[in-house]
Amino acid sequence: xxxxxxxxxxxxxxxxxxxxxxxxxxxxxxxxxxxxxxxxxxxxxxxxxxxxxxxxxxxxxxxxxxxxxxxxxxxxxxxxxxxxxxxxxxxxxxxxxxxxxxxxxxxxxxxxxxxxxxxxxxxxxxxxxxxxxxxxxxxxxxxxxxxxxxxxxxxxxx
Numbered sequence: 001x002x003x004x005x006x007x008x009x010x011x012x013x014x015x016x017x018x019x020x021x022x023x024x025x026x027x028x029x030x031x032x033x034x035x036x037x038x039x040x041x042x043x044x045x046x047x048x049x050x051x052x053x054x055x056x057x058x059x060x061x062x063x064x065x066x067x068x069x070x071x072x073x074x075x076x077x078x079x080x081x082x083x084x085x086x087x088x089x090x091x092x093x094x095x096x097x098x099x100x101x102x103x104x105x106x107x108x109x110x111x112x113x114x115x116x117x118x119x120x121x122x123x124x125x126x127x128x129x130x131x132x133x134x135x136x137x138x139x140x141x142x143x144x145x146x147x148x149x150x151x152x153x154x155x156x157x158x
Contacts, residue, residue: 008154010144013136018044021144022051024157026059028149031083032109034125036118039133041091044142045116048131049087052114056080069116074102080112089116096122 012018029035029052037045050067057064060081070076070089078085088104099121105113108125115121129148136143146154 008145010146011141012044012048012133012144013141015047018048018142019051019055021157022048023055025146026052026055028153028157029056029112031112034105034108034113034115034128036128036130037114037116037133038118038130040135043133043135044144045131045133046089048133048144049114049116053078053080053085053087056082056085083110083112085112085114087114087116090120091117093117093120096120 010017010021012021037049039045046067046069053067054064057078057080062079062081065078067078067087068076070087071091074088074090074092076087078087086107088102090099093099104115104121105123105125127148129146132145132147134143134145135141146157149157
């Protein structure tokens, strides 16, 4: 169970930093975890997820797959060897009722669930990790704040 905590603000303006952080983050994730990805379009959510999925695949000696945003099909699945990742992008949904027809959180304990645009979900879950992606003032800077993990895990990541 994750212990909610506040994170420091982490600069992820360079993609190499995003990749490094995703690699560290992958080490604390387990089957059954749910991660919410908050932030505007283009701020780096899918890029982070791509690095995360590919890192888990590489760690388990699997070929790295192309990781794209499931904006139009709503969900992509990735086998990372030790579990399946379901990556949801809820951007196109117009109301929370539409989340009931896509299997969201149905097999939560058996998979790792990554959700972009979680504000479209009415039924919030308590034990989740929240990643907040933000632009800096000049739009060239990007920052990440992590909430919902222990201080020990946070220290391992940042």
